[in-house]
Amino acid sequence: MALPTSPAEGSGAGRLLSWWRNPQMRGVFFQLLTLVIVVWVGWAVADNTIQNLNRLNITSGYGFLEDTAGFSINFSLVDYSEESSYARALLVGFLNTVLCALLGIAIATILGFVIGIARLSNNWIIARLATVYIEIVRNIPLLLQIFFWYIGVLRALPNPRQSFEPLPNIFLNSRGLIVPTPVLQPGIGFVFAAFVLACAGSFFLWRWARFRQQQTGQQFPVFWSSVGMIVLLPLLAFFLSGSPISLVLPELTGFNFATGSTLVPELVALVLALSIYTASFIAEIVRSGIQAVSWGQTEAASSLGLHRGQTLRLVIIPQAMRVIIPPLTNQYLNLTKNSSLAAAIAYPELVSVFAGIVLNQTGQAVEVLSIVIAIYLSLSVVTSIFMNWYNARFALVER
Amino acid sequence: MDTQSQQTWQPIPEKPPPSLSIGPVGWARKNLFSSPLDVVLTLLGLYMTYVVATAILDWAVFGAVWTGTADDCREGSQACWPFIQAKWGQLIYGRYPLEERWRVDATMIIGVLAMIPMLIPAVPFKKWNAIFLFVIYPVLAFFLLLGGSFALPLVETPLWGGLLVTLVTSIVGIVGSLPLGILLALGRRSNMPVVRMLSIGFIEFWRGVPLITVLFMASVMLPLFLPEGVTLDKLLRCLIGIALFSAAYLAEVVRGGLQAIPRGQYEAANALGLGYWRTMGLIILPQALRLVIPGIVNSFIALLKDTTLVLIVGLFDLLGIIQLSFTDPNWSTPNTANTGYFTAAVMFWCLCFSISRYSQFMERRLQTGHKR
Numbered sequence: 021m022a023l024p025t026s027p028a029e030g031s032g033a034g035r036l037l038s039w040w041r042n043p044q045m046r047g048v049f050f051q052l053l054t055l056v057i058v059v060w061v062g063w064a065v066a067d068n069t070i071q072n073l074n075r076l077n078i079t080s081g082y083g084f085l086e087d088t089a090g091f092s093i094n095f096s097l098v099d100y101s102e103e104s105s106y107a108r109a110l111l112v113g114f115l116n117t118v119l120c121a122l123l124g125i126a127i128a129t130i131l132g133f134v135i136g137i138a139r140l141s142n143n144w145i146i147a148r149l150a151t152v153y154i155e156i157v158r159n160i161p162l163l164l165q166i167f168f169w170y171i172g173v174l175r176a177l178p179n180p181r182q183s184f185e186p187l188p189n190i191f192l193n194s195r196g197l198i199v200p201t202p203v204l205q206p207g208i209g210f211v212f213a214a215f216v217l218a219c220a221g222s223f224f225l226w227r228w229a230r231f232r233q234q235q236t237g238q239q240f241p242v243f244w245s246s247v248g249m250i251v252l253l254p255l256l257a258f259f260l261s262g263s264p265i266s267l268v269l270p271e272l273t274g275f276n277f278a279t280g281s282t283l284v285p286e287l288v289a290l291v292l293a294l295s296i297y298t299a300s301f302i303a304e305i306v307r308s309g310i311q312a313v314s315w316g317q318t319e320a321a322s323s324l325g326l327h328r329g330q331t332l333r334l335v336i337i338p339q340a341m342r343v344i345i346p347p348l349t350n351q352y353l354n355l356t357k358n359s360s361l362a363a364a365i366a367y368p369e370l371v372s373v374f375a376g377i378v379l380n381q382t383g384q385a386v387e388v389l390s391i392v393i394a395i396y397l398s399l400s401v402v403t404s405i406f407m408n409w410y411n412a413r414f415a416l417v418e419r
Numbered sequence: 420m421d422t423q424s425q426q427t428w429q430p431i432p433e434k435p436p437p438s439l440s441i442g443p444v445g446w447a448r449k450n451l452f453s454s455p456l457d458v459v460l461t462l463l464g465l466y467m468t469y470v471v472a473t474a475i476l477d478w479a480v481f482g483a484v485w486t487g488t489a490d491d492c493r494e495g496s497q498a499c500w501p502f503i504q505a506k507w508g509q510l511i512y513g514r515y516p517l518e519e520r521w522r523v524d525a526t527m528i529i530g531v532l533a534m535i536p537m538l539i540p541a542v543p544f545k546k547w548n549a550i551f552l553f554v555i556y557p558v559l560a561f562f563l564l565l566g567g568s569f570a571l572p573l574v575e576t577p578l579w580g581g582l583l584v585t586l587v588t589s590i591v592g593i594v595g596s597l598p599l600g601i602l603l604a605l606g607r608r609s610n611m612p613v614v615r616m617l618s619i620g621f622i623e624f625w626r627g628v629p630l631i632t633v634l635f636m637a638s639v640m641l642p643l644f645l646p647e648g649v650t651l652d653k654l655l656r657c658l659i660g661i662a663l664f665s666a667a668y669l670a671e672v673v674r675g676g677l678q679a680i681p682r683g684q685y686e687a688a689n690a691l692g693l694g695y696w697r698t699m700g701l702i703i704l705p706q707a708l709r710l711v712i713p714g715i716v717n718s719f720i721a722l723l724k725d726t727t728l729v730l731i732v733g734l735f736d737l738l739g740i741i742q743l744s745f746t747d748p749n750w751s752t753p754n755t756a757n758t759g760y761f762t763a764a765v766m767f768w769c770l771c772f773s774i775s776r777y778s779q780f781m782e783r784r785l786q787t788g789h790k791r
């Protein structure tokens with residue numbers, strides 16, 4: 021705001037400085053200044069890096085990905101040997117990250133929802149136990165919990181010859197969790213086909229039931245008939261095609277199990293710690309989501325004559341999910357990022373394979389870390405795209 | 420109506436409620452045994468509590484080895500407290516020289532003494548207290564802990580460890596990242612597209628990567644970024660990484676506070692003729708920062724837990740020292756590991772839980788101020 025009594029008014033200095041009084045010009049100036057500083061810092065960093073790399077005789081570029089890795093990985097979902105390339109090792113690490121993230125997410129979601137609902141229970145003891153669980157677990161560092169499960173619990177398990185057998189043919193010992201290996205026989209295609217058919221059938225049933233309800237007001241038990249279809253049809257196909265899945269049972273030969281699939285103790289410890297830790301956060305999210313639906317909604321539903329199950333299914337859960345889903349997605353992302361703590365117990369996931377072993381072997385810190393960072397960033401970009409889509413789709417439309 | 424014939428209406432005295440619906444019995448019927456399912460759940464809960472509590476108490480207290488040497492811990496599977504007694508000094512100070520440990524004590528005691536009046540809302544002179552705590556104290560702590568001047572011998576940071584490193588990394592991380600976090604939050608809400616884009620890019624970059632990669636970057640990539648001849652201490656490098664990482668999270672917390680300030684405040688400041696920085700500094704930020712104190716405290720708790728990750732890049736914080744002490748051949752008993760983890764868990768839990776309780780107290784206090 022130019023005051024008319026300003027002494028500089030009309031003088032040469034005033035005209036020279038007048039652009040300074042213009043907010044738009046000033047904005048452009050500050051943005052240019054910021055840009056110049058950022059570019060300058062970036063240039064200085066790049067310049068230093070190139071000089072340092074030359075001085076230390078470190079090659080640069082991503083050519084090393086084709087080279088032979090030369091180290092072994094004790095747990096991999098795809099074929100991998102010491103002769104494989106670094107790119108292959110990257111794939112192994114990435115898949116292991118995905119595996120433990122998916123397992124962790126599945127267990128954490130179930131546990132978190134159960135505990136979150138338990139915390140709202142009318143039963144005093146159940147609610148208290150849930151609170152105690154949440155307050156203990158989320159105030160202890162995750163890394164400590166991983167160490168506890170890995171070194172404190174799993175290392176202390178007996179050797180394979182004295183394994184625990186919590187369920188028939190599932191063994192738990194210091195080498196990990198040994199489960200039967202499912203082997204698919206030729207007839208399995210029928211079972212899959214039956215499953216797909218049942219899913220499609222349920223979808224059309226749901227469409228038809230909704231249409232009929234809109235036309236006539238009559239309801240149809242869609243949920244139970246869909247469940248029945250999806251469970252029974254594949255089961256029927258399974259037995260008709262002559263049980264096309266055979267299990268290779270774990271068998272103890274000598275000092276270790278020769279057959280069956282082994283989940284290495286690192287994976288077991290990591291999944292346990294990640295899911296127990298994240299479940300405490302998910303439980304709080306679920307609790308606040310349910311509490312966010314006001315009591316009036318329940319009362320309104322009752323006054324419309326909905327019974328308790330319908331109230332939950334049609335009124336409470338859809339509204340609570342709107343509050344729950346965004347922070348829940350965030351927790352899933354956190355869990356995925358936290359799976360990188362596996363580096364501390366040498367479970368071969370992305371960070372411990374790549375930022376650990378490969379970085380040490382090649383010494384190409386910039387390239388190796390940039391790959392790792394790029395993978396994590398793309399995961400979080402995908403998540404935030406999903407969140408934006410979800411928010412746009414399900415956001416509360418207010419007047 | 421004349422007063423003599425007036426008959427006062429006497430209600431029949433209330434009957435007491437049924438004895439089963441009042442008192443402890445009524446409470447138990449309502450909260451523990453209201454339905455058959457409830458009875459099952461209650462019994463199950465009681466049984467679980469009993470099993471877990473007796474197991475922990477037996478392991479940690481009644482069956483535990485309290486005095487003796489490593490040999491006493493080799494039998495059985497109970498807590499081995501002599502191990503913690505022997506390693507206690509390391510848990511707190513790391514390898515800080517014995518004769519210099521009073522400096523760590525002094526730093527911690529001064530810090531706690533300065534914190535207490537800051538945390539109690541009723542104590543006056545908050546401004547001077549804050550100036551001491553955030554300006555004078557860090558300088559004092561720096562010279563006390565590192566030494567090398569004022570007749571104090573230099574103690575290199577590789578010798579630091581234990582609780583000292585945990586507290587230093589988390590406190591320096593949060594205090595160091597607050598100014599940057601505020602600037603980033605302001606940048607993200609700025610009208611200037613370049614500034615806004617840069618802030619968003621910075622925040623989303625650091626929020627998208629796990630802390631462990633940040634620490635790897637700090638320990639292997641950062642030295643490459645610096646001009647030749649400039650070397651930074653490993654602790655300092657990790658501190659820089661942690662501060663940048665937590666600045667991104669704090670920026671989002673502060674942004675939440677900025678969004679909660681009604682537009683009328685900005686308009687009123689504009690009407691008074693205040694420029695951008697004075698609007699922010701005098702009107703918006705004092706209100707916004709008050710609102711986000713609980714959020715900042717929560718970030719601090721998260722950071723305190725996350726600082727355990729520095730052990731992966733070779734610094735010895737509380738957990739790192741515990742891990743290190745397992746390698747001591749004198750104490751290689753089957754019970755050392757769990758005793759160590761239990762101790763670390765209890766220490767972290769006490770710190771985090773008390774801070775989070777304080778944050779909840781502050782939250783309630785701040786909320787009452789905003790109720791109308």
